């Protein structure tokens with residue numbers, strides 16, 4: 001009986017010890033959590049914010065190309081006959097009952113984002129743009145795009161547009177699939193506007209631009 005009581009008492013001490021440890025861990029977690037909240041309130045560095053946004057954008061763009069477009073058309077060696085769904089990703093997707101091209105999907109997403117938030121804007125640009133609206137627009141974008149094409153690395157910096165300061169970044173948009181290259185190289189607009197430009201796999205084909213308005217106050 002005594003031995004039993006002893007065992008219970010020792011077990012209780014252990015449990016209390018464990019609870020104390022758990023509480024300590026919880027407090028530490030809350031304290032640290034609070035710390036990062038304060039950091040968020042005082043502003044996460046803009047260069048980190050654009051990196052986070054870019055990670056999500058590129059992930060969605062790549063996943064759409066690989067796992068949707070890829071399964072509809074002959075891409076990366078897979079014949080249409082082996083495709084999963086009888087549909088095609090084409091420029092005139094609305095008329096043909098197909099699905100949007102990766103770049104169109106990207107723009108559709110950016111339009112929805114714009115409807116829901118004014119925290120930032122994003123889009124695709126290229127010095128070899130097929131869509132007239134997707135040429136580098138201003139001095140910042142022209143310089144950034146040229147650097148990105150040359151280095152293959154992102155270009156970041158501040159710019160001012162109509163009195164508003166932005167932290168902007170241009171990330172390389174690379175030919176990740178054979179289809180990127182074949183479609184652009186053979187597109188009638190490309191052949192007419194840039195007859196000498198022949199894209200190769202993994203080459204920078206354009207850039208993902210992210211503009212983050214910065215509040216000066």
Ligand code: HEC
Nearest residue numbers: 103124125126129130131134173174175179180183205206
């Ligand atoms: C089946 C054809 C096709 C495929 C595949 C394709 N594109 Fe495009 N891409 C287009 C067309 C057409 C546009 C212009 C459409 C628009 O945005 O209105 C475009 C737009 C772009 C733009 C914006 C600049 C511009 O040309 O207007 C970039 C950058 C781009 N594509 C890169 C890529 C990359 C990288 C891939 C592969 C992941 C890819 N494209 C796959 C046809 C294609």
